[in-house]
Amino acid sequence: MSSWPTDLIPAGSPGWEIKASAWLLDRCPSEFRTYEIFRTHPAALGYVAAFQLEHQVEAIRDAYRSARTTSNLAPEALTELLTTLEHEGARLALELNCANAVVAALNAMKS
Numbered sequence: 001m002s003s004w005p006t007d008l009i010p011a012g013s014p015g016w017e018i019k020a021s022a023w024l025l026d027r028c029p030s031e032f033r034t035y036e037i038f039r040t041h042p043a044a045l046g047y048v049a050a051f052q053l054e055h056q057v058e059a060i061r062d063a064y065r066s067a068r069t070t071s072n073l074a075p076e077a078l079t080e081l082l083t084t085l086e087h088e089g090a091r092l093a094l095e096l097n098c099a100n101a102v103v104a105a106l107n108a109m110k111s
Helices: 016-025 030-034 036-040 042-070 075-110
Strands: none
Touching: 016 036, 016 042, 016 075, 030 036, 030 042, 036 042, 042 075
16 A cells, blocks of 8 residues: 655645655655756656665665674674664655655656
8 A cells, every 4th residue: 555755745736746756856866866867757767766765675674684694793783783674674665655656646647
């Protein structure tokens, strides 16, 4: 189930595609702002932003799965790392869910 970002105006509101693009760019590496395609084609930006977020979620999950065996951290640092990874994983999963809702709205606009 997708949920609309709380900090983004509703799809269809005046200027929403511009605000949606800015919202998506805030979830991408800063270099994305330099590419013309991401400024002129919000759906292309949405596609890549969601793809990027999917991989970030997977990277956090991989780090969590392997932390106990490969991080070589002291027990207290390991506990703190695992807690941080849990928090970040949940945050990124929510961001991905919201990004998917934005992408669906952008794609619906071009249909």
